[in-house]
Amino acid sequence: MLFYETPVLNDREPPKGHPPTIQELVDAQLIQVQSNGISLRNSELQQRSWADYCEGLGQPSRYDWSLWRKQFSDHPEGLDYFMVPGENMEEFSQVWIHEISLQAIQPSNL
Template sequence: MVLIPSLTQVQLEILRLAKENPDETLQLSFESPVMGNGEPPTHNPLLIQEMIDLGLVEVQQSCVHCGISQFQQQCWLEYCSDLELPSIYAWELWRKEFIASQDGSATLISPGEEFEDFSYVWVQEMEFRAVQPG
């Protein structure tokens, strides 16, 4: 009997992209908050680890560094793209919406209260490819 794994929509999309490009490595970046004693993550993000455990993908290369959240910066730029001169008021509105959008998330990454004060995060960059059935 063939076991068909239960994957999330995001995992299915990642796997689809990997299968469409079997001769290439795909690159993903994951951000996580800098917490506790400030140690970087030592394990793969759960999203990818589940796919590794199922034998669907293999990681070619992985590195972790600390930096300003690119995800927050991109969301902010999209939010204020129609504004001629973004203000602190626009920042406060965006910040509230951004935090609310993470409701239910296991890890919360909140931008600072000061204008364009983006969070420092651990950035885990990975290169991986789909495992071809033998």
């Protein structure tokens, strides 16, 4: 079971399809994907990242939140604008959380 997050856009409908990396593997007939559900929740990625950042801080402050938020938003892989944490402390982004199962496909030319 795998999970991935996608942004909530204006229409508040879950996006169709899969992220490019997963879709490329599907298109190459290397994997099959089964959707097990989609839910609208606060970003688990952001919550885990914030918890890791706070480890050992004791009582995190708004300043700590600002530093973490900037660091999280400057992530080298880039983030969709809609997935940037809020300015208020522990204001995590609302995202679609996709739960999927993957199965490898045996290439027919072997």
